[in-house]
Amino acid sequence: MTAIRIPPVLRAQAGNQKKVEVTGSTVGEALESLLEQFPGLREQIFTADGTLNRFVNVYVNGRDVRYEQELATPVGESDEVILLPAMAGGR
Amino acid sequence: MTPTTERQIGAQPQTGTEVDALRPHAHGGHARHGGRFPSIVDAIGFTPLVEVPNVCPNPNVRLYAKLEFMNPTGSVKDRVAKYLIEDLETSGRLQPDSIIIEPTSGNTGIGLAMIARRKGYRVAVVVPDNVTMERRQLLSLFGAEVIDSPGHLGSNGAVAMAKHLVAKDARFVMPYQYGNPANPRAHEETTAEEIIADCPEVDAFVAGLGTGGTLMGVGRRLRRHNPDVRIYAAEPLPGETVQGLRSLDEGFIPEIFDPTVIDGKFLVSNTDAIGALRELTDKEGIFAGVSCGAVMVAAKQLAREMEHGTIVALLADGGWKYLSQDIWTRDLDADEDEIDSLNLW
Numbered sequence: 001m002t003a004i005r006i007p008p009v010l011r012a013q014a015g016n017q018k019k020v021e022v023t024g025s026t027v028g029e030a031l032e033s034l035l036e037q038f039p040g041l042r043e044q045i046f047t048a049d050g051t052l053n054r055f056v057n058v059y060v061n062g063r064d065v066r067y068e069q070e071l072a073t074p075v076g077e078s079d080e081v082i083l084l085p086a087m088a089g090g091r
Numbered sequence: 092m093t094p095t096t097e098r099q100i101g102a103q104p105q106t107g108t109e110v111d112a113l114r115p116h117a118h119g120g121h122a123r124h125g126g127r128f129p130s131i132v133d134a135i136g137f138t139p140l141v142e143v144p145n146v147c148p149n150p151n152v153r154l155y156a157k158l159e160f161m162n163p164t165g166s167v168k169d170r171v172a173k174y175l176i177e178d179l180e181t182s183g184r185l186q187p188d189s190i191i192i193e194p195t196s197g198n199t200g201i202g203l204a205m206i207a208r209r210k211g212y213r214v215a216v217v218v219p220d221n222v223t224m225e226r227r228q229l230l231s232l233f234g235a236e237v238i239d240s241p242g243h244l245g246s247n248g249a250v251a252m253a254k255h256l257v258a259k260d261a262r263f264v265m266p267y268q269y270g271n272p273a274n275p276r277a278h279e280e281t282t283a284e285e286i287i288a289d290c291p292e293v294d295a296f297v298a299g300l301g302t303g304g305t306l307m308g309v310g311r312r313l314r315r316h317n318p319d320v321r322i323y324a325a326e327p328l329p330g331e332t333v334q335g336l337r338s339l340d341e342g343f344i345p346e347i348f349d350p351t352v353i354d355g356k357f358l359v360s361n362t363d364a365i366g367a368l369r370e371l372t373d374k375e376g377i378f379a380g381v382s383c384g385a386v387m388v389a390a391k392q393l394a395r396e397m398e399h400g401t402i403v404a405l406l407a408d409g410g411w412k413y414l415s416q417d418i419w420t421r422d423l424d425a426d427e428d429e430i431d432s433l434n435l436w
Contacts, residue, residue: 009339044339055342057356064356082358086342087247087329 002075004034005082013040022081027058028071030081045083055086132206135162135169136281140289140403145374146367148391151399155290156371156387157282160379160409164201164229167282167407171304172202174277175266176210184264190215192256192263194240194249197226198408199268204233215263217253219245225412245329246301247343268302270346278308286403287316294400297390299382299407300324300356303348309405310352321354325389327382328360330428357392359385361430362423367391369419372410380408381418 003019014020015038022033035042045056052058058065059082065073075081128134138161147154159167175193179185190213193203200216207214214235218226221242230237238256240248250269257263268274282305286293296313298305310322361381368384371377383406390404410418423430 053339054344055339059356059358062358064358066350067353067355082328084329084358085339086344087245 002030002077002079002081004030005080007084009085010041010044010083013044014038025074025076026069026071027060027065027073027075027081030075031058031071057084057086058082059084130209131163132173132209135173137285138162140286141375141377143371143375143377143404146370146387146391147394149394149397149399152394152397153401154390154394155401155403156375156377156383157286157403157405158377158379159405159407162202164198164205164233165409165411166198166202166380167305167405168195168198169202169205170277170281171268171274172199172206174273175199175268175271176203176206176212178271178273179264179266185212186262186264188262189213189264190236190262192217192238192253192265193268194218194246194253195268196246196249197222197230197412200235201226201229201233203266204230204235207235208233215256217249217256219249223412224415229412247341250343268304272347274302274304275308275311275347278305279312280308282405283309283312283316286313290401290403291316292401293317293320293403295321295323295393295397295402296405297323297325297386297393297402298405299386300326301382303345305405305407307347307349307352314352321393322352323389323393324353324356325359325382325385326356327364327385328358330361357385357389359388362427363388365418365423365430368410372419377406378410379406380410381413382407 001021001023004022005019006014006017011017020034020037022030024030024033031045035045045053047053060068060073060075060079065071126137139158140155141158143154143156162169176191179191191203191207192215193200194217196219200218204214204216215238216230216235217238217240219242220239227237238252240252253265257265266273286296286309293313296309298309300306306322306324313320313322364381364384366384367387368379368381371379371384371387386404386406390402394402421430
């Protein structure tokens with residue numbers, strides 16, 4: 001089992017949980033496992049054609065999966081998976 | 092006796108060769124910085140590139156820090172502010188009653204306010220109400236009007252409020268660092284040229300991701316210099332209390348950000364960034380800001396993964412503006428949740 005950290009903006013559709021335990025050996029499988037538990041998240045996380053919503057970033061051990069192997073990025077039990085909304089940075 | 096060089100107002104070196112001509116010792120092993128300038132605005136840039144071997148985890152990798160806190164108001168944003176104001180001037184958008192307004196968590200506003208003071212313009216800045224006291228103080232002392240946006244909405248809230256004010260009052264003129272090509276251009280024409288002049292062998296570049304201006308501008312120019320160069324972003328892990336979005340539709344990607352320019356993104360918590368920041372101070376004597384710690388976390392991870400090569404890490408600002416948060420002394424383990432919720436970038 002891997003835990004996915006859920007950002008505050010998505011928690012209402014994830015049973016108000018901060019972390020959700022999921023199965024799967026890739027990011028795509030882990031997200032599918034999350035969506036089986038909370039189907040309401042699907043249209044938030046994925047677009048109609050099954051790609052990641054541009055305003056959702058997924059990180060495995062702090063690395064943005066868009067620059068790794070995207071949904072095929074491997075995840076193991078000890079890996080930390082974080083979902084975050086795209087937000088303004090700045091200074 | 093070493094000759095000093097006087098630059099003309101607004102004149103920026105366009106090529107590495109021109110930079111070398113301005114700084115003839117750049118490749119002599121003892122790069123010289125400084126010079127004589129007609130105004131503080133012209134003294135922006137030409138920051139030192141300093142090797143930081145004591146914090147580099149791989150002996151086969153040379154790690155250099157570009158010290159942007161050596162800019163006049165202490166941050167990389169002086170470069171951007173100069174270009175943004177010159178863009179307003181050349182585009183004819185400034186009228187006698189104009190007020191330059193910008194959403195910023197501090198450094199861009201401080202740079203804009205300093206330059207506006209020197210040039211005689213009015214500036215208002217929209218800042219999240221939870222930025223550090225020092226940033227507010229600097230904005231005020233340079234004469235900027237400070238408008239608070241809700242801290243829990245982060246920079247998103249500041250952007251939204253600034254856009255609202257511009258729509259309401261025609262006197263407000265917004266350079267808009269998130270969407271203005273002058274922001275990355277400042278880095279393409281100055282920061283990147285300096286890096287190429289000081290370190291032509293650079294293999295990888297790491298900088299913090301905020302507006303994306305540094306990464307876009309430096310990334311594009313370094314790629315022209317060497318198509319194999321790798322560009323990496325360090326971005327903040329936002330604390331729970333600063334993720335005040337009501338829906339993902341309120342998410343924000345800066346208009347100037349092109350994801351294809353970078354090769355990877357590292358997410359770094361404030362706690363980890365501060366740990367690396369303390370190490371930088373302890374082992375290298377470099378007193379930098381919190382985002383610099385995050386950049387060092389990313390640069391060190393990259394160094395571990397490289398067989399050999401040269402990394403340039405851009406340190407965006409100094410530590411002065413964070414002293415009130417006890418960054419160098421507080422207990423990171425005990426205060427982790429509180430620290431990760433601070434607006435320190």
